[in-house]
Amino acid sequence: MFDKFEAFMSKYLAPLANKMDKEIHLSAIKKAMVALMPLLIIGSFCLIPEAIPNMIGENNSISQWILANLDIIYIPYNVGMALMALYATAFMAYHLANSYKLDVPGCISMAVISFLMMTVDYTKDGGIMTKYLGPKGLFAAMFAAIIAVELYRWCKKKKFTIKMPDSVPDFVSRSFEMIPISIIIIGFFLIIRIVCVNVFNIMPPLIFTSIFAPLVGSMDNPLSYTFLKMLQCLLFFFGIHPSVLSPITTPISTQFLAENIENYKAGLAMTHFFAPGPESAFGNFTGTGITFGLVFWCLLSKSKALKQIGRVALIPALFGINEPILFGAPIVLNPIFFIPYVICGGIIGTIPGWMMKFGALSCSFFTPPYVGVFLEGYLTNMDPMSIVANGIQLVLSLVVWYPFFKIYEKRYQQKENDKNNMSKEDEEILKDLDLDF
Known part of the structure; x- marks a missing residue:
């Protein structure tokens, strides 16, 4: 069954994804969106000082200075992120x-x-x-x-x-x-x-x-976002980097972030959960497919090889990079891990999105650099509930990956034993050989 599915994906999806990745116009859009990231980070940084008086109060010298100089603080935003489309062109x-x-x-x-x-x-x-x-x-x-x-x-x-x-x-x-x-x-x-x-x-x-209203509006729907995360995991499962979708998704998430920032500055509610910061901090928490559970269980494995893979993958996972576990375990093209990675990973990655949609978690107004799990999520919205959301994702990842890891570990150890065990026929052949020098 899996072999037929793999053959189908290799025949139809992989060539399509490769064509999308190499298509000149989509490639130019993707590269331009990457080049805009410093504008997003700098523009988002300008909103952090305004949040400080809300945290420490306004009756102190620091808050008073910030409130008196907001026009100057916003200059990088006004000449950067506010003119984003001009630079993108x-x-x-x-x-x-x-x-x-x-x-x-x-x-x-x-x-x-x-x-x-x-x-x-x-x-x-x-x-x-x-x-x-x-x-x-x-x-x-x-x-x-x-x-x-x-x-x-x-x-x-x-x-x-x-x-x-x-x-x-x-x-x-x-x-x-x-x-x-x-x-x-x-x-x-x-x-x-x-x-x-x-x-x-x-x-x-x-x-x-x-023209693009249906596409843009769909990305503010948690169900559509869940489908997107599953699609990204599916692509990566077959060795295709999900960045092939970025020419379509990045302009939408960037627009949503800018609208959240405008609302934040105006004192209005932020309504868009699909933004670059949450996509990294929550959607790809510890990496696409929320793979930290597998890294953790590899660290505790009885197999020396799997334990070593867990050690190598641990630090990258804490900064949202999971290629070591994807290709080291491997997860890619491994039918045992299809369900926890593609289906469960896609769902777990969207839990904070659902929380934002229903008001349990604040939407994002900041796109932080890669600063590590938990802290990155908190910086996107300065909401302590982001740590809770990441904690829920972490626990679910550990629970979901455990049974599939145990199945894989058992098979992995069996293969190791088969390699180490020598058949009786081979032992007899070695005894007959004169290996004394």
């Missing part, structure tokens, strides 16, 4: 241009101006509104970067450029080469802007929000 254009071997500065400039043409709106006094330059404009950023670079590539392929003599310096020649390309790309996005605003009476980013 540049990052995506950079990676796409590199993949196509195109002029990187030219592609970035065209992508950024294309994005701004779709998203910039003005206040009554002529100022620029930044509403869609942040996470709410991420889908527009993807569209602008991909289409701008593809139009750039098409213009180069069709030779819609001005070719200067070889005697002209390269930087001057590139400037003239960009003129027809710029006209085509800017004209294309200007038409999009005019049609959206004058015909549909809506800013272009809102169209993308409407």
Whole structure:
């Protein structure tokens, strides 16, 4: 049964996942989202000082200084995370241009101006509104970067450029080469802007929000999130890193985090549980599939080999890295561990999400760096209940993995004994051999 399932996954799912991982546009989105992580961390850090007066009270010098300087403290957020979509456009254009071997500065400039043409709106006094330059404009950023670079590539392929003599310096020649390309790309996005605003009476980013609304909304549903965690575990079980899904999931979780931060600053309730911090601290507690239970039981194993695997995997697991146990035990392609890893691991990983959904745990406003289990979860929301949530996950992991580990340990020891035990026929052959020197 398992062999047929493995064959099916290898034939259909693995090639699809590999194609997704190598697809140029999805790869550019994934790399851009990774590049945005410092903005998420720095932007989230700016909210920690505001939480301090709530913890230690406002009638002290530290709290008074923080409250008096919040405008300065928020500057990194306002120029970083609040302009995230603008940076994402540049990052995506950079990676796409590199993949196509195109002029990187030219592609970035065209992508950024294309994005701004779709998203910039003005206040009554002529100022620029930044509403869609942040996470709410991420889908527009993807569209602008991909289409701008593809139009750039098409213009180069069709030779819609001005070719200067070889005697002209390269930087001057590139400037003239960009003129027809710029006209085509800017004209294309200007038409999009005019049609959206004058015909549909809506800013272009809102169209993308409407299109992707079902996908975005589904990730705020604990059932959908549970399915996602099981899918991630299923991919990893067959040796496919779940990061292949990040071009789809990361923009959504990033947008949710930004909305939580805005609500936190405004004193409103934070409603989104699917965010980068909780995904790492809770969804992947001790690693994808919540594998600490297996690490723990390996440490107590009667088998020296399994005990050594547990020792090697312990420290990485405490920092959310479980590749040593995934490939050391192994969990990957091991039918004994399919249920505790894919099914139970997916469910245990979503328990804090369910708690957030029903108000038993605060939603996240911070994406901390990898600081270790329990502390990472607490830093995402400064809620002591996060430690309780991780504790529940830890206990359930120990309980779930125990019976499956005992089955595996018994088989593992049997294999070790079979290797160590010599048959009587082999012993007779050795006795007949003259091995004296």
